[in-house]
Amino acid sequence: MGLMEEIDDRKQVIEKRMEEIFAKKNQHPLWEYMAYYPESGGKKLRPFLAMISTGSFGELESKAVPYGIALELVHNFTLVHDDIMDQDEMRRGRPTLHRKIGDPNAINAGDGLFALSFNILSQTEVEGEKVRTLLEELSSSILKIAEGQEEDLRFEKTFQIEEEDFIEMIEKKTAYLFRAATRGGTIIADRNKKEIEKMGEYARKMGIAFQIQDDYLDLVGDEDKIGKDVGSDISEGKRTLMVIKALSELPDRKKDRLIEILEGENNAKDEIKEAINLMKDTGSIEYSKSLAKQYAEEAKSELDIIPKSKYRIILEDIVDFVISREK
Amino acid sequence: MGLMEEIDDRKQVIEKRMEEIFAKKNQHPLWEYMAYYPESGGKKLRPFLAMISTGSFGELESKAVPYGIALELVHNFTLVHDDIMDQDEMRRGRPTLHRKIGDPNAINAGDGLFALSFNILSQTEVEGEKVRTLLEELSSSILKIAEGQEEDLRFEKTFQIEEEDFIEMIEKKTAYLFRAATRGGTIIADRNKKEIEKMGEYARKMGIAFQIQDDYLDLVGDEDKIGKDVGSDISEGKRTLMVIKALSELPDRKKDRLIEILEGENNAKDEIKEAINLMKDTGSIEYSKSLAKQYAEEAKSELDIIPKSKYRIILEDIVDFVISREK
Numbered sequence: 001m002g003l004m005e006e007i008d009d010r011k012q013v014i015e016k017r018m019e020e021i022f023a024k025k026n027q028h029p030l031w032e033y034m035a036y037y038p039e040s041g042g043k044k045l046r047p048f049l050a051m052i053s054t055g056s057f058g059e060l061e062s063k064a065v066p067y068g069i070a071l072e073l074v075h076n077f078t079l080v081h082d083d084i085m086d087q088d089e090m091r092r093g094r095p096t097l098h099r100k101i102g103d104p105n106a107i108n109a110g111d112g113l114f115a116l117s118f119n120i121l122s123q124t125e126v127e128g129e130k131v132r133t134l135l136e137e138l139s140s141s142i143l144k145i146a147e148g149q150e151e152d153l154r155f156e157k158t159f160q161i162e163e164e165d166f167i168e169m170i171e172k173k174t175a176y177l178f179r180a181a182t183r184g185g186t187i188i189a190d191r192n193k194k195e196i197e198k199m200g201e202y203a204r205k206m207g208i209a210f211q212i213q214d215d216y217l218d219l220v221g222d223e224d225k226i227g228k229d230v231g232s233d234i235s236e237g238k239r240t241l242m243v244i245k246a247l248s249e250l251p252d253r254k255k256d257r258l259i260e261i262l263e264g265e266n267n268a269k270d271e272i273k274e275a276i277n278l279m280k281d282t283g284s285i286e287y288s289k290s291l292a293k294q295y296a297e298e299a300k301s302e303l304d305i306i307p308k309s310k311y312r313i314i315l316e317d318i319v320d321f322v323i324s325r326e327k
Numbered sequence: 328m329g330l331m332e333e334i335d336d337r338k339q340v341i342e343k344r345m346e347e348i349f350a351k352k353n354q355h356p357l358w359e360y361m362a363y364y365p366e367s368g369g370k371k372l373r374p375f376l377a378m379i380s381t382g383s384f385g386e387l388e389s390k391a392v393p394y395g396i397a398l399e400l401v402h403n404f405t406l407v408h409d410d411i412m413d414q415d416e417m418r419r420g421r422p423t424l425h426r427k428i429g430d431p432n433a434i435n436a437g438d439g440l441f442a443l444s445f446n447i448l449s450q451t452e453v454e455g456e457k458v459r460t461l462l463e464e465l466s467s468s469i470l471k472i473a474e475g476q477e478e479d480l481r482f483e484k485t486f487q488i489e490e491e492d493f494i495e496m497i498e499k500k501t502a503y504l505f506r507a508a509t510r511g512g513t514i515i516a517d518r519n520k521k522e523i524e525k526m527g528e529y530a531r532k533m534g535i536a537f538q539i540q541d542d543y544l545d546l547v548g549d550e551d552k553i554g555k556d557v558g559s560d561i562s563e564g565k566r567t568l569m570v571i572k573a574l575s576e577l578p579d580r581k582k583d584r585l586i587e588i589l590e591g592e593n594n595a596k597d598e599i600k601e602a603i604n605l606m607k608d609t610g611s612i613e614y615s616k617s618l619a620k621q622y623a624e625e626a627k628s629e630l631d632i633i634p635k636s637k638y639r640i641i642l643e644d645i646v647d648f649v650i651s652r653e654k
Contacts, residue, residue, distance in 0.1 A: 030473055081438060104413075114438070115467075142441075142442035146435055
């Protein structure tokens with residue numbers, strides 16, 4: 001079975017359970033709002049990582065299902081709130097939730113998903129002390145996500161961002177929930193501290209690679225595959241590793257021009273192309289790609305503690321997928 | 328010791344622990360934002376209820392401190408998000424958080440408080456299975472709060488609200504967190520299901536009385552004591568039990584006039600007085616007061632399971648305080 005089949009396998013389990021959870025939605029409008037993002041697809045990568053981590057250590061994957069759903073609900077609550085903060089219009093081909101029901105109801109629906117996440121966590125079939133550990137794990141990860149979000153909002157107001165600070169921000173915003181997935185899955189499998197640490201490092205590094213690749217695809221991807229215009233991040237003035245690196249390398253005049261395009265509204269296509277070329281000249285796009293590869297390699301090297309098995313292959317394949325994916 | 332001294336006693340314990348928690352605020356702007364409401368005072372009534380419930384059954388009150396802080400943080404996260412949803416300008420005599428730092432950062436700071444709440448919960452010094460029970464308790468209460476908030480937002484768009492639906496809404500929005508406080512405190516004291524139920528009912532009924540009294544004070548309170556203009560709820564068009572009751576009793580012409588005032592912007596003082604008089608004529612203000620008293624009496628009657636002790640007296644005193652308070 002290829003990686004996509006493995007992912008799809010678990011996705012079906014997760015979606016079935018989530019449908020049962022949201023069956024309540026006919027009884028209260030809040031639940032209908034809460035279900036809007038979770039029902040709109042997605043690969044369910046975080047539950048997948050949790051289940052595979054549990055399975056890697058010889059424990060039943062199904063034990064990680066409630067925790068995996070908790071992660072997925074957290075992911076969805078951050079999407080709902082992020083979309084409000086950014087006033088984004090579209091998500092997964094549909095209007096964003098706040099555009100549909102207004103900011104107040106969307107803020108509240110995000111809070112509902114947040115609460116539901118911890119409610120499902122309490123149903124994990126592990127002994128009580130492990131519930132405590134998972135609770136600590138998930139809640140402290142969300143605190144990191146919120147720190148990362150604050151940093152992201154702050155970075156939107158400046159172009160003076162150190163590469164190190166940028167990596168820390170995407171680590172918190174993206175990598176920490178992947179990290180919580182593998183750590184939680186390993187905790188559920190009752191493994192020791194060193195194993196939990198290494199599985200966490202695996203996911204953290206993979207998560208950083210994931211985000212860098214995401215930004216990379218926006219610039220060099222195939223429009224049909226990524227489902228949006230190439231360079232949409234430039235139109236939106238998004239700070240990416242490529243932008244930060246380019247700004248640190250470009251001579252003043254070109255630097256000012258790149259900032260001008262990033263700050264401009266409704267950029268023309270040739271402006272976006274100009275920006276991409278400015279960035280290409282500094283090698284920042286290739287630099288970004290190679291850094292993603294480096295994080296990916298380091299992620300894989302953490303897996304030496306896992307016995308050779310189909311699970312280890314899956315975990316390695318995820319990393320390869322993350323940096324080779326085209327959408 | 329009077330009730331106020333008892334409250335103040337626990338408040339000091341809670342505030343000290345919360346200061347330690349927020350000592351992190353110098354290290355990250357998110358934590359500074361998160362600390363803004365928790366540091367601005369308040370009676371810490373929810374932690375108090377949790378501690379007194381634990382103490383009522385002969386267990387050390389201090390065992391309920393982390394859970395009490397979790398409740399207080401949840402309360403504060405709901406205030407942050409509610410203020411954004413309502414676009415309120417002032418809270419406890421200071422600008423609301425979103426007015427200070429903008430909606431995006433305030434949404435995120437609320438999320439941070441939410442996550443911190445569950446993080447502190449994980450530190451409760453009870454056995455693991457109890458942590459699971461407390462987690463279930465707190466998370467399902469927040470889901471109820473979110474349901475109540477959705478109902479509240481919906482009611483803002485209509486004047487056709489049944490009394491029963493209104494009571495359900497304030498029960499969810501206000502009473503459920505009080506209920507989580509006493510139930511959690513009783514769980515921490517390792518008591519049985521019936522005791523947990525009764526302590527929960529005590530707080531639920533008291534919470535409903537609390538909210539009715541809150542709305543009542545806005546109309547008949549002393550401006551110096553309540554710290555706002557009498558009738559500010561009328562200016563804001565707030566749906567209260569008194570409004571709903573009056574609308575159901577008034578003849579059409581007077582009903583339309585009351586709605587007109589409630590919907591009007593920047594009401595003159597004599598319009599507010601007119602609205603209050605319209606409501607007085609129907610007896611809705613006295614009805615509201617007597618319903619609060621009835622809930623209060625019913626709340627007290629749940630306490631028969633508690634041994635006669637200083638704790639039982641405190642629990643009775645809280646109820647009396649709730650319906651006799653002038654601010």
